Amino acid sequence: xxxxSGATVHDGVVYVGSKDGRVVAINSSTQSQSWNYTINAAIxxxxxxxxxxxYVGTYSGQVLALNTTxxxxxxxxxxxxRYGEWEWDCPIDNAxxxxxxxxxxxxxxxxxxxxxxxxxxxxxxxxGDLNWESKILDEKHGKxxxxxxxxxxxxxxSTFDGHIYALSLETGDLLDWSFKSEAGFASSPVIYGDxxxxxxxxxxxxxxxxxxxVPMWKFPQEKPAGxxxxxxxxxxxxIVYAGCLDGKLYxxxxxxxxxxxxxxxxxxxxxxxxxxxxxxxxxxESGTVYVFDLSVEIGDEVVPLKTISIGADVRSPFCxxxxxxxxxxxxxxxxQLYVVDIEKGEVSWNxxxxxxx
Amino acid sequence: MGPGDxxxxxxxxxxxxxxxxxxxxxxxxxxxxxxxxxxxxxLITWPLTKRQLDSTKALQDMQxxxxxxxxxxxxxxxxxxxxxxxxxxxAGVNPLGCLWPMLVQFPIxxxxxxxxxxxxxxxxxxxxxxxxxxxxxxxxxxxxxxxxRFLWLDLGRPDPYWILAIIVGGTxxxxxxxxxxxxxxxxxxxxxxxxxxxxPLMFGFLTLMFPSGLALxxxxxxxxxxxxxxFFTGSWGYLKFRSPFQSKPVKGK
Numbered sequence: 001x002x003x004x005s006g007a008t009v010h011d012g013v014v015y016v017g018s019k020d021g022r023v024v025a026i027n028s029s030t031q032s033q034s035w036n037y038t039i040n041a042a043i044x045x046x047x048x049x050x051x052x053x054x055y056v057g058t059y060s061g062q063v064l065a066l067n068t069t070x071x072x073x074x075x076x077x078x079x080x081x082r083y084g085e086w087e088w089d090c091p092i093d094n095a096x097x098x099x100x101x102x103x104x105x106x107x108x109x110x111x112x113x114x115x116x117x118x119x120x121x122x123x124x125x126x127x128g129d130l131n132w133e134s135k136i137l138d139e140k141h142g143k144x145x146x147x148x149x150x151x152x153x154x155x156x157x158s159t160f161d162g163h164i165y166a167l168s169l170e171t172g173d174l175l176d177w178s179f180k181s182e183a184g185f186a187s188s189p190v191i192y193g194d195x196x197x198x199x200x201x202x203x204x205x206x207x208x209x210x211x212x213x214v215p216m217w218k219f220p221q222e223k224p225a226g227x228x229x230x231x232x233x234x235x236x237x238x239i240v241y242a243g244c245l246d247g248k249l250y251x252x253x254x255x256x257x258x259x260x261x262x263x264x265x266x267x268x269x270x271x272x273x274x275x276x277x278x279x280x281x282x283x284x285e286s287g288t289v290y291v292f293d294l295s296v297e298i299g300d301e302v303v304p305l306k307t308i309s310i311g312a313d314v315r316s317p318f319c320x321x322x323x324x325x326x327x328x329x330x331x332x333x334x335x336q337l338y339v340v341d342i343e344k345g346e347v348s349w350n351x352x353x354x355x356x357x
Numbered sequence: 358m359g360p361g362d363x364x365x366x367x368x369x370x371x372x373x374x375x376x377x378x379x380x381x382x383x384x385x386x387x388x389x390x391x392x393x394x395x396x397x398x399x400l401i402t403w404p405l406t407k408r409q410l411d412s413t414k415a416l417q418d419m420q421x422x423x424x425x426x427x428x429x430x431x432x433x434x435x436x437x438x439x440x441x442x443x444x445x446x447x448a449g450v451n452p453l454g455c456l457w458p459m460l461v462q463f464p465i466x467x468x469x470x471x472x473x474x475x476x477x478x479x480x481x482x483x484x485x486x487x488x489x490x491x492x493x494x495x496x497x498x499x500x501x502x503x504x505x506r507f508l509w510l511d512l513g514r515p516d517p518y519w520i521l522a523i524i525v526g527g528t529x530x531x532x533x534x535x536x537x538x539x540x541x542x543x544x545x546x547x548x549x550x551x552x553x554x555x556x557p558l559m560f561g562f563l564t565l566m567f568p569s570g571l572a573l574x575x576x577x578x579x580x581x582x583x584x585x586x587x588f589f590t591g592s593w594g595y596l597k598f599r600s601p602f603q604s605k606p607v608k609g610k
């Protein structure tokens with residue numbers, strides 16, 4: 001089955017999609033499974049908790065809402081729709097081409113879904129009813145494997161054919177402005193101020209001012225980087241931090257596109273960096289976690305505050321909370337969720353995501 | 358460095374990157390890139406093809422002499438074979454020479470199959486894995502990800518309408534029929550007849566199993582073979598040739 005769902009933490013419970021197609025809820029204080037729900041499809045999206053529901057998109061084209069509270073109290077094996085619409089699943093369409101790969105976007109009012117059929121869907125949060133759908137790409141030009149992002153009343157989507165489209169949040173209608181690049185965009189867009197930052201297959205990171213037809217800057221400015229910018233960058237206090245599949249982490253001035261520093265992890269950086277207080281956390285594909293202290297000035301020689309090797313294959317998004325980093329291992333043999341204690345610089349605990357017979 | 362890495366370095370990655378670059382040059386059409394690559398492969402293997410065509414033509418020219426031998430030694434198979442080999446040797450013809458272009462194609466098929474599956478990257482993992490196989494050429498990276506649609510086909514999947522299977526089978530039959538020299542004994546005649554049917558049927562069947570991008574390569578390659586054979590030999594070869602055993606069947610003992 002596969003998939004690279006990441007982990008999310010909410011109220012002391014870790015939610016993660018497993019490689020055998022289950023949503024697993026793990027109680028972090030007892031380090032034991034609270035419940036699991038079998039989907040029987042690959043899960044690429046990281047679960048998102050909102051209220052009592054945890055939302056997950058599947059490679060079989062479904063959006064599921066599972067009731068976290070009710071499931072923690074009772075042993076459910078199927079969706080519980082009978083008791084006050086606790087849970088629901090939403091088959092957007094039956095075709096396999098509608099696989100959901102990109103993380104869902106959950107706002108105050110709706111869930112937004114990018115689908116492999118080139119459409120963006122807006123669903124009601126309570127029952128999954130369709131608010132609108134918007135056709136962004138035709139069948140020939142492909143799939144939407146990047147997540148949308150919202151600013152004000154507009155939703156922005158990046159595409160594999162090199163566009164950024166702006167849609168009305170209310171109706172899904174395409175707005176006048178769009179941006180076209182020569183190469184496809186590999187990463188989901190990130191908005192900081194009035195600028196969109198995103199990675200491309202042409203080995204550049206783009207900064208695009210909303211409303212402009214030309215990029216504000218492309219990084220690197222001279223020759224391309226060593227590989228694609230697959231992961232979405234993060235922006236903090238005017239600095240863009242972008243991991244690249246060439247194994248480097250780049251810190252770039254958001255306004256000018258000037259490189260401030262770079263760090264060579266020597267292995268591809270597939271997952272987006274994460275911020276926890278003043279700490280910037282980066283993992284590479286070989287399972288090394290690098291921690292940078294952003295409260296001190298980073299000079300010419302970039303040395304991580306901590307380097308922790310967990311020996312896992314890391315391609316999934318990871319999250320960090322209260323000094324702990326939650327990382328899912330992609331290795332089929334290990335199939336673990338690792339919880340790394342940054343202060344101690346070691347794995348605090350781990351949980352097997354292989355289903356017990 | 359393992360054998361897999363060496364294969365990728367020498368054959369796999371070059372085929373993959375050339376295919377993607379061609380796709381970018383040919384309006385983003387991966388199907389056109391496969392057709393162009395087929396033409397390039399056929400140009401590279403032209404010396405071998407020419408040898409095969411020379412053999413075919415020489416065998417064609419020798420037919421009257423071979424039939425004479427058949428009449429003369431028809432009842433003594435051993436003697437017939439000896440005399441035939443002598444004749445082949447005198448004419449400098451190797452009847453198995455036409456197998457080489459076929460054998461050379463096998464690694465190309467394997468590389469192409471791998472390249473098609475990798476380039477189309479139908480799953481998210483495949484797309485991510487592709488990053489480590491690409492050259493730093495702008496033309497390659499700007500073409501990613503590729504569209505698998507071409508005409509009615511999804512090049513990463515078999516043709517559900519069987520049209521490509523019929524084209525591959527039909528062109529393979531025609532190509533074989535043009536080059537298959539008539540048999541000199543009834544046993545060989547029956548083997549030939551079976552081969553003439555089996556190969557097109559087998560490739561037709563494979564077309565239903567493999568991605569249609571690979572089948573497109575077979576179809577175009579067969580068509581190129583038919584055209585070059587026609588112009589090189591100046592005729593349809595053995596297409597209209599009737600075996601002596603068809604008109605005068607030899608009675609069994």
